[in-house]
Every structure is written in structure tokens, then in C-alpha cells.
Amino acid sequence: MNKTFTRRLAAAAGIAGVALMGLTTVGAGGATAGKLPGGQINKKLVDGTTVNARLYDEFVNYRAGNVANIATSREVWVSGKIRVNIGGGAEGGVIKGGYVVGCQVNLSGVSGGSEGSLDSSGTPSAEGSASISLGPGQAGFVPIIETTSGDYTTYKDYEVNDFTFKGNRGGVAFSQEGFRLNGCAGYASARARFTIKVSTDSVKGVITLWGKPFSIG
Numbered sequence: 001m002n003k004t005f006t007r008r009l010a011a012a013a014g015i016a017g018v019a020l021m022g023l024t025t026v027g028a029g030g031a032t033a034g035k036l037p038g039g040q041i042n043k044k045l046v047d048g049t050t051v052n053a054r055l056y057d058e059f060v061n062y063r064a065g066n067v068a069n070i071a072t073s074r075e076v077w078v079s080g081k082i083r084v085n086i087g088g089g090a091e092g093g094v095i096k097g098g099y100v101v102g103c104q105v106n107l108s109g110v111s112g113g114s115e116g117s118l119d120s121s122g123t124p125s126a127e128g129s130a131s132i133s134l135g136p137g138q139a140g141f142v143p144i145i146e147t148t149s150g151d152y153t154t155y156k157d158y159e160v161n162d163f164t165f166k167g168n169r170g171g172v173a174f175s176q177e178g179f180r181l182n183g184c185a186g187y188a189s190a191r192a193r194f195t196i197k198v199s200t201d202s203v204k205g206v207i208t209l210w211g212k213p214f215s216i217g
Contacts, residue, residue, distance in 0.1 A: 050087035096162035097194030098143035103134040103184035107213040
């Protein structure tokens with residue numbers, strides 16, 4: 001695989017424990033780092049299957065100063081690991097997600113039915129980060145598990161926006177994934193949101209793993 005394809009996502013599943021493989025780290029010179037609390041959810045599906053999902057080792061790096069000295073722009077890089085454990089005879093699961101970004105929005109209350117109203121408007125920029133433009137009171141979504149193989153593989157522009165694992169254990173890791181917020185004159189914040197689809201012999205269920213909101217300036 002070429003570097004473009006492998007930078008965005010590393011994952012391993014179906015072994016004793018969860019193997020989280022390293023990613024290529026994008027330099028964040030001049031940035032300050034902050035540890036985030038991550039998140040965890042335990043849920044029982046209708047057939048009694050237990051699902052535990054955990055976001056841990058979550059960090060954010062802040063760019064020193066505003067992007068191109070524009071007061072309404074800011075940029076951060078996020079890192080973290082997700083581990084999923086499913087009880088019983090699970091057939092496997094699918095992990096996908098990213099970060100909800102808000103401009104003057106209380107993201108502590110963004111959950112459940114609010115997910116469907118979020119605009120998936122994150123788009124790649126020339127620098128490799130995602131860029132999103134929001135006004136006061138708006139929130140959008142920037143995917144983290146999303147990439148393309150580019151022109152250098154057998155399957156040109158093969159897109160990946162989730163990770164599928166077999167069995168009852170799986171995980172992903174992401175490192176220094178950047179996103180940029182433009183147009184927000186007030187305070188801005190972000191919050192991790194990952195969905196895990198679980199399949200067993202008798203049921204298919206979906207749970208949502210949320211991280212804690214954090215300021216992005």
C-alpha cells in the first residue's frame with residue numbers, strides 16, 4: 001500500500017487482545033498538546049450480547065496561533081485508540097466515526113437523536129487536514145476513518161470510511177489527524193463520536209461511543 005492509504009488508519013482484530021498498529025505521524029511543530037479523557041460505553045443488545053467500547057490515549061495538539069493569522073480560523077490534530085470487546089459468539093463488527101465540531105454550540109448536549117442533524121461537511125484540504133466552515137450555533141462532522149488509495153494501487157481511488165473486524169475483538173488507532181475550522185468568530189469545541197455496528201447470529205446492533213467535549217479555541 002502507498003503512504004496516502006496507510007496514514008489515516010491502523011487496525012487489527014481477531015487475536016488475543018487488540019493489536020493497535022502505529023500510524024505515520026504528521027509533525028506538529030509549534031503546537032501544544034493536551035490529554036483528553038476519552039470515553040467508554042457498555043451496552044447489552046436485545047439478545048443479551050454485551051458490547052464494551054472504549055476510546056483511550058486521546059490527545060489533541062493545538063497549532064500555535066491562528067491559521068494564517070486569521071482570527072476566525074483554528075486548527076488541531078487529534079490522536080487516539082478505540083478498543084471494542086463483544087461478549088458471546090459475535091460474528092464481528094464495524095467501526096467508523098470522527099469528530100463533531102461546533103461553533104458556539106454546547107456539545108455536551110449533542111447526542112442520541114441529534115446525530116442525524118449534523119452536517120458531514122468536512123473536506124480534505126491541500127495540506128492533508130480536513131476543513132470545515134461553521135457559523136455561530138452550527139455543528140458539523142469531520143470523519144477520521146476516511147481515506148482513499150490514490151493512483152498508486154491496483155484499485156484506483158479505493159475509498160475506506162470504516163474498519164470491519166471478525167470475531168469478538170477489534171480496534172483502531174489514529175494519530176495526528178488534523179482538522180481546520182473556518183469562519184467561527186466565537187468559541188469552538190469538538191467531541192469524538194464513533195459508531196460500532198455489531199453482528200451476532202440473532203441480531204445486528206449499533207452503539208455510539210462519545211468522547212468528552214474539548215475547546216479548540
